[in-house]
Amino acid sequence: MSPTNRTVVVTGIGATTPLGGDAASTWEGLIAGKSGVKPLTQDWAAEQAVRIAAPIAVEPTEIIPRPQARRLDRSAQFALIAAQEAWQDAGFSGKAGEDGSDGAVDPDRLGAVIASGIGGVTTLLDQYDVLKEKGVRRVSPHTVPMLMPNGPSANVGLLVGARAGVHTPVSACASGAEAIGYAIEMIRTGRADVVVAGGTEAAIHPLPIAAFGNMMAMSKNNENPETASRPYDVARDGFVLGEGAGVIVLESAEHAAARGARVYAEAVGQGISADSHDIVQPEPEGRGISHALQNLLDRNDLDPAEIVHVNAHATSTPAGDIAELKALRKVFGDDADHMAVSATKSMTGHLLGGAGGVESVATVLALYHRVAPPTINLDDIDPEAEANADVVRGEARKLPVEGRIAALNDSFGFGGHNVVLAFRTI
Numbered sequence: 394m395s396p397t398n399r400t401v402v403v404t405g406i407g408a409t410t411p412l413g414g415d416a417a418s419t420w421e422g423l424i425a426g427k428s429g430v431k432p433l434t435q436d437w438a439a440e441q442a443v444r445i446a447a448p449i450a451v452e453p454t455e456i457i458p459r460p461q462a463r464r465l466d467r468s469a470q471f472a473l474i475a476a477q478e479a480w481q482d483a484g485f486s487g488k489a490g491e492d493g494s495d496g497a498v499d500p501d502r503l504g505a506v507i508a509s510g511i512g513g514v515t516t517l518l519d520q521y522d523v524l525k526e527k528g529v530r531r532v533s534p535h536t537v538p539m540l541m542p543n544g545p546s547a548n549v550g551l552l553v554g555a556r557a558g559v560h561t562p563v564s565a566c567a568s569g570a571e572a573i574g575y576a577i578e579m580i581r582t583g584r585a586d587v588v589v590a591g592g593t594e595a596a597i598h599p600l601p602i603a604a605f606g607n608m609m610a611m612s613k614n615n616e617n618p619e620t621a622s623r624p625y626d627v628a629r630d631g632f633v634l635g636e637g638a639g640v641i642v643l644e645s646a647e648h649a650a651a652r653g654a655r656v657y658a659e660a661v662g663q664g665i666s667a668d669s670h671d672i673v674q675p676e677p678e679g680r681g682i683s684h685a686l687q688n689l690l691d692r693n694d695l696d697p698a699e700i701v702h703v704n705a706h707a708t709s710t711p712a713g714d715i716a717e718l719k720a721l722r723k724v725f726g727d728d729a730d731h732m733a734v735s736a737t738k739s740m741t742g743h744l745l746g747g748a749g750g751v752e753s754v755a756t757v758l759a760l761y762h763r764v765a766p767p768t769i770n771l772d773d774i775d776p777e778a779e780a781n782a783d784v785v786r787g788e789a790r791k792l793p794v795e796g797r798i799a800a801l802n803d804s805f806g807f808g809g810h811n812v813v814l815a816f817r818t819i
Contacts (some may be wrong), residue, residue, distance in 0.1 A: 400582045401660040402649050405642030407475040407481025408754045411741050415478055420758050423766040424789045425720050428475050428619040428740050430633050433536025437599040443606040445618040446597045447635035447742030458798030464535045466513035466751040471638035472545035474702040476589055481551055483642040484654055488554030496653045500597035504588040505550040506576045508568035512542030515598050545593050557585040568592055569749025570814050574642050574663030586648040591640030593751030623770035624707035624714050624736035625778040632708040635742025639750030659762045661815035662690025662785050668809030675713045679720030686724040695815055697728040702765050702800035704756040707736035708743050709713030718781035732789050734782045736768040748803040756802040763792040
């Protein structure tokens with residue numbers, strides 16, 4: 394098999410999210426239909442029009458030593474926690490190539506691709522406050538490596554000893570999915586044998602919340618936080634901001650087989666497009682999304698009849714939710730009728746650049762366990778949603794237990810970025 398069409402598989406998963414401090418507890422929360430949305434209790438929240446969010450379930454300082462945490466932006470802390478879990482879950486220990494490590498990975502054949510939509514925004518804003526209030530000498534000397542968007546990826550690269558390339562796609566809310574797609578291509582084209590990939594975000598801060606709130610993008614259902622994120626419901630009024638990270642270990646099938654690794658799923662490939670419609674509004678008929686879906690089919694060995702599950706982008710916005718489902722119907726026609734659509738942001742909120750990473754973990758686990766998570770808070774489904782898709786409502790749904798099945802993870806971002814990932818059982 395030539396380097397340009399090598400099969401890529403998922404051998405490790407890790408996450409830290411509003412539902413749990415690791416992938417297992419996050420998955421348990423998703424299947425149980427648990428909401429991670431809570432009232433904001435910080436003093437600054439009282440002045441905000443939006444006073445709810447989906448904060449991380451387990452604080453990073455409970456896992457990362459405090460001296461190390463002080464040198465990392467919150468987004469990098471999340472990324473390290475998820476990457477460490479994924480790395481160990483894949484059967485590795487320590488840095489690649491070091492004495493005492495697993496030794497199964499050549500560091501020159503190991504990559505890291507960790508995305509963030511906003512990067513170290515909390516560090517940037519907090520240190521500016523320090524500058525204004527306490528003066529130049531009190532600004533942390535770690536500020537620049539903490540705030541730079543490639544900080545999470547660089548720190549994950551240092552963690553595992555990646556030397557084949559360390560990259561940071563920045564495509565707003567499609568960033569995490571784009572990172573995983575980039576990693577798949579690194580392995581397919583022979584640049585690497587193993588890549589640690591995913592997305593992270595930590596933007597629960599007064600400025601981003603004020604900005605998103607003023608642009609009318611976020612739910613203001615402050616009185617009912619757990620039901621505020623309600624994709625496809627007629628009463629949906631915007632997304633709820635979440636934080637966290639999701640990371641997977643991707644590996645060539647040959648490399649994984651040679652070391653006897655456990656395989657969760659095949660990473661089939663990606664489809665990418667751009668709307669070129671508006672900086673924040675989706676193209677209402679889902680044309681750009683349709684092009685990404687068609688690009689996925691054209692560039693990869695994937696039969697639409699295999700696709701039984703879609704982890705939808707579905708942020709709980711009036712326009713975006715429906716455009717995505719229209720695109721699925723346009724590209725797949727009657728095949729869309731057997732695709733169980735889950736909107737997991739109803740539980741986690743929207744993790745921006747971290748969404749594609751966390752939702753890829755969820756998509757892989759849905760295939761591995763053959764069960765689709767529910768979409769919660771869906772009391773009165775939008776007729777357009779009901780007409781275009783089979784949305785998993787109320788409780789988790791079993792997926793077919795026989796044969797190979799595939800699933801999609803959709804991610805879209807401000808600027809018109811569209812990324813669709815496909816995974817398949819082995």
